Amino acid sequence: xxxxxxFLNRAKIVMKIMGVWIPPPNESIIxxxxxxxxxxxxxxxxxxxxxxxxxxxxDLDAVSQAFYVLFTQASLCFKVTVFLVNKNMLMQLLKQMKxxxxxxxxxxxxxxxxxxxxxxxxxxxxxxxxxxxTCALWALKPLFDDVGSRKFPIDxxxxxxxxxxxxxxxxxxxxxxxxxxxxxxxxGVDSVALSMIMFGxxxxxxxxxxxxxxxxxxxxxxxxxxKILQDNHKKLVECVIQHGAIASFIQITENAYHTYLFFQxxxxxxxxxxxxxRILVIEWQSMQFFSIVSYLFVITSQLFIFCWCGHELxxxxxxxxxxxxxxxxxEQDLKFKRDLCFAMMRMSRxxxxxxxxxxxxxxxxFVAILRMSYSYFAVLNQTKKN
Amino acid sequence: xxxxxxxxxxxxxxxxxxxxxxxAGHFLFNYHSDNSGMSMLxxxxxxxxxxxxxxxxxxxxxxxxxxxxxxxxxxxxxxxxVLFFAHSVIKLLFFALNSKSxxxxxxIWNQSNSHPLFxxxxxxxxxxxxxxxxxxxxxxxxxxxxxxxxxxxxxxxGESVRFIANKETNETMTEPxxxxxxxxxxxxxxxxxxxYIAAFALQIYWLLFxxxxxxxxxxxxxxxxxxxxxxxxxLKAIMKPLMELSASLDTYRPNTxxxxxxxxxxKSEKVPDPVDLDIRGIYSTQQDFGITLRxxxxxxxxxxxxxxxxxxxxxQKQEMLARSAIKYWVERHKxxxxxxxxxxxxxxxxxxxxxxxxxxxxxxxxxxATKIDGVNVYAFSTLGYLTYTLGQVFHFCIFGNRLxxxxxxxxxxxxxxxxxxxxxxxxxxxxxxxxxxxxAMSISGAKFFTVSLDLFxxxxxxxxxxxxxxxxxx
Numbered sequence: 001x002x003x004x005x006x007f008l009n010r011a012k013i014v015m016k017i018m019g020v021w022i023p024p025p026n027e028s029i030i031x032x033x034x035x036x037x038x039x040x041x042x043x044x045x046x047x048x049x050x051x052x053x054x055x056x057x058x059d060l061d062a063v064s065q066a067f068y069v070l071f072t073q074a075s076l077c078f079k080v081t082v083f084l085v086n087k088n089m090l091m092q093l094l095k096q097m098k099x100x101x102x103x104x105x106x107x108x109x110x111x112x113x114x115x116x117x118x119x120x121x122x123x124x125x126x127x128x129x130x131x132x133x134t135c136a137l138w139a140l141k142p143l144f145d146d147v148g149s150r151k152f153p154i155d156x157x158x159x160x161x162x163x164x165x166x167x168x169x170x171x172x173x174x175x176x177x178x179x180x181x182x183x184x185x186x187x188g189v190d191s192v193a194l195s196m197i198m199f200g201x202x203x204x205x206x207x208x209x210x211x212x213x214x215x216x217x218x219x220x221x222x223x224x225x226x227k228i229l230q231d232n233h234k235k236l237v238e239c240v241i242q243h244g245a246i247a248s249f250i251q252i253t254e255n256a257y258h259t260y261l262f263f264q265x266x267x268x269x270x271x272x273x274x275x276x277x278r279i280l281v282i283e284w285q286s287m288q289f290f291s292i293v294s295y296l297f298v299i300t301s302q303l304f305i306f307c308w309c310g311h312e313l314x315x316x317x318x319x320x321x322x323x324x325x326x327x328x329x330x331e332q333d334l335k336f337k338r339d340l341c342f343a344m345m346r347m348s349r350x351x352x353x354x355x356x357x358x359x360x361x362x363x364x365x366f367v368a369i370l371r372m373s374y375s376y377f378a379v380l381n382q383t384k385k386n
Numbered sequence: 387x388x389x390x391x392x393x394x395x396x397x398x399x400x401x402x403x404x405x406x407x408x409x410a411g412h413f414l415f416n417y418h419s420d421n422s423g424m425s426m427l428x429x430x431x432x433x434x435x436x437x438x439x440x441x442x443x444x445x446x447x448x449x450x451x452x453x454x455x456x457x458x459x460x461x462x463x464x465x466x467x468v469l470f471f472a473h474s475v476i477k478l479l480f481f482a483l484n485s486k487s488x489x490x491x492x493x494i495w496n497q498s499n500s501h502p503l504f505x506x507x508x509x510x511x512x513x514x515x516x517x518x519x520x521x522x523x524x525x526x527x528x529x530x531x532x533x534x535x536x537x538x539x540x541x542x543x544g545e546s547v548r549f550i551a552n553k554e555t556n557e558t559m560t561e562p563x564x565x566x567x568x569x570x571x572x573x574x575x576x577x578x579x580x581x582y583i584a585a586f587a588l589q590i591y592w593l594l595f596x597x598x599x600x601x602x603x604x605x606x607x608x609x610x611x612x613x614x615x616x617x618x619x620x621l622k623a624i625m626k627p628l629m630e631l632s633a634s635l636d637t638y639r640p641n642t643x644x645x646x647x648x649x650x651x652x653k654s655e656k657v658p659d660p661v662d663l664d665i666r667g668i669y670s671t672q673q674d675f676g677i678t679l680r681x682x683x684x685x686x687x688x689x690x691x692x693x694x695x696x697x698x699x700x701x702q703k704q705e706m707l708a709r710s711a712i713k714y715w716v717e718r719h720k721x722x723x724x725x726x727x728x729x730x731x732x733x734x735x736x737x738x739x740x741x742x743x744x745x746x747x748x749x750x751x752x753x754x755a756t757k758i759d760g761v762n763v764y765a766f767s768t769l770g771y772l773t774y775t776l777g778q779v780f781h782f783c784i785f786g787n788r789l790x791x792x793x794x795x796x797x798x799x800x801x802x803x804x805x806x807x808x809x810x811x812x813x814x815x816x817x818x819x820x821x822x823x824x825x826a827m828s829i830s831g832a833k834f835f836t837v838s839l840d841l842f843x844x845x846x847x848x849x850x851x852x853x854x855x856x857x858x859x860x
Contacts, residue, residue, distance in 0.1 A: 236806075237806045240806060241806075244801065244802050247798070247802075248802075338813070339806060339813075341817075342805070342813070342816075342817050342820070345817075345820060345821070345824075346797070346798075346801045346820070349797075358839055358843075375854065376854070379854045379857060379858055382858050383857060383858075386860075
């Protein structure tokens with residue numbers, strides 16, 4: 001059972017197609033050029049959006065419309081750049097995933113890994129579908145809303161005008177394809193970070209399972225007792241080593257991906273405000289309304305998945321402390337009990353995943369972000385009315 | 387009491403900072419190489435002159451604020467400036483009154499323990515601390531100079547006016563005011579001429595020195611925290627070799643000679659391999675020596691084959707090194723705790739005053755920020771004040787936060803070295819260390835609040851909240 005493939009196969013395929021997965025040691029020139037072209041298009045769109053925002057400064061409506069696309073694109077460029085820059089850490093993480101400590105040792109362990117992998121893959125699939133729907137709705141906007149006038153799907157500065165025929169189609173296709181690619185890249189990079197966290201959760205569950213397999217010495221014969229006690233102590237030591245390895249695994253994941261998580265969390269607040277302001281203005285029967293609603297759904301789901309994963313990790317590691325107590329410690333020898341005491345002292349500290357090494361990812365954070373965005377939205381709405 | 391203190395420990399590390407503080411006019415009279423009565427008197431005169439000038443100009447600004455308090459905008463702007471420079475006056479006074487406490491904190495690290503096996507690690511982390519402290523000092527000095535330069539530059543833009551409330555019609559008028567960096571009342575006319583130039587020069591000097599006074603003291607505080615953090619890093623780094631040393635006392639380990647390798651470069655005598663001792667052949671039984679060979683403290687004899695108590699055949703010297711390593715670790719940790727406690731006692735009250743004044747300043751700045759209507763001098767100055775004030779708070783919050791994180795991660799370092807393979811002695815040591823390190827070391831502002839990033843986040847959140855509320859009320 002290959003943990004890496006189990007958790008990351010979809011993400012790997014998507015990112016390999018986009019050209020941003022970890023390159024093999026002897027990367028060919030063609031794949032380097034391909035990667036460069038992909039990244040270049042993304043940055044180009046970002047540049048166009050920035051120019052557009054500068055052009056339209058002062059007009060709150062136009063700025064808010066452009067702003068949320070700008071933020072998404074900036075967030076994506078930042079994400080992919082951080083991902084590519086930290087590829088050494090990713091290789092380290094993948095190596096650790098395949099190491100002996102984390103290898104499943106029984107059918108029970110394998111089923112735990114499969115369960116967690118399927119959970120996260122389901123959530124990410126939902127996010128992927130929502131993202132693609134949004135892209136499609138954006139593309140359909142010119143065809144439904146602005147019938148007659150030729151406009152691009154997304155308002156941004158384009159080097160070509162929409163009048164001339166082949167250039168309009170080219171611009172349209174360019175925007176649509178690049179935005180779709182960016183949605184896939186989003187999915188890919190987020191999958192990696194989230195799968196690592198869920199892998200950590202799965203491993204904690206495996207540790208819980210291991211400690212519960214401590215055998216009772218009650219029924220054993222006299223001569224077997226010593227061997228069983230030694231086996232049990234060895235299991236405890238394995239659990240301790242595995243717990244330490246999980247802690248360092250999560251720490252490396254946090255070090256690799258905390259920057260863009262922080263950027264995303266703080267930016268989500270601005271996104272909610274701007275999108276909510278747009279919704280109030282636009283007629284609800286237009287394609288644009290649906291595209292904004294769908295976009296809000298995408299952002300909310302992404303934020304929720306992150307906060308949910310972080311919370312799962314914290315909750316599972318807090319639970320580990322309780323499970324350690326449930327094992328048959330009172331039948332073991334003094335050495336086992338003292339070592340267990342020490343292990344429990346360490347496990348009483350839960351594993352926290354912090355964005356920007358500061359904001360703890362949890363359900364409470366999710367609620368706090370929603371509340372903050374609502375209050376900013378209320379203020380901006382009031383200002384607009386006055 | 388101005389005793390001649392030999393520069394050692396923290397004083398040597400912080401000497402550039404101390405010299406700059408002395409130059410800026412703080413009442414810091416220790417740590418000079420020449421302590422004759424004449425130079426001491428000169429230094430006191432120097433500091434007093436600076437103090438008098440700073441306080442006098444500050445009072446002039448306060449008088450100006452009182453004079454033009456009718457109009458709300460003018461009053462708010464002047465209050466912000468007065469509060470902004472209250473930091474400098476308070477820090478100057480605080481240092482003068484509390485200098486003994488500062489000297490005590492600076493002297494805490496004068497005598498530190500050492501262990502031959504760990505000197506290399508100690509030196510490395512000490513050097514790291516030094517580099518970081520210097521870098522911080524240069525950075526903050528650069529920021530101070532830059533701020534003063536941009537302030538003076540901004541003076542030349544925009545209209546040089548002040549707002550007056552017309553008492554009959556109750557509307558705001560403007561009247562011309564001298565084009566000076568700071569609005570202050572002077573007994574002479576500063577609109578133009580030589581008096582104007584004199585006042586301008588005085589204000590440039592005043593800006594530079596008052597900002598320097600406040601910032602240098604903060605830099606000293608943060609440098610102490612950097613030092614404490616690097617000491618904690620050192621302790622974490624030597625945890626693993628310490629565990630192995632401790633385990634080698636009563637558990638068989640294959641490579642114990644490696645552990646003692648560092649000591650062989652220090653000691654002149656060669657550390658003998660147990661097999662080489664040909665004494666062993668002669669003195670093979672303990673009975674030959676009886677009690678006389680037992681060293682102080684009931685140490686093991688190491689002549690002869692490895693006894694059950696000494697499975698690795700350590701020499702007496704090696705055994706002493708191993709036992710004293712734990713003592714070194716614990717004593718060093720206690721020393722760091724003492725240092726942090728002393729830092730908290732010395733600077734806590736200053737932090738409390740700083741936060742109080744900053745809170746009021748930031749509230750007023752939030753109000754000022756609601757009146758920004760374009761890219762002009764007003765916007766730049768308001769944003770400048772805001773950034774600077776938040777930056778000052780962030781400066782000590784980030785270092786306070788680092789201290790908390792470092793001290794609570796000692797437990798994880800202890801846990802991650804393979805304690806389960808070690809001896810009972812090693813395990814007990816790690817267990818007790820972990821118990822102690824569960825509670826993180828932190829700096830508190832006179833016990834009112836803890837200096838951490840949470841504090842900064844709450845300050846920032848408060849500013850944004852006030853801003854939003856005030857915007858709604860407009």
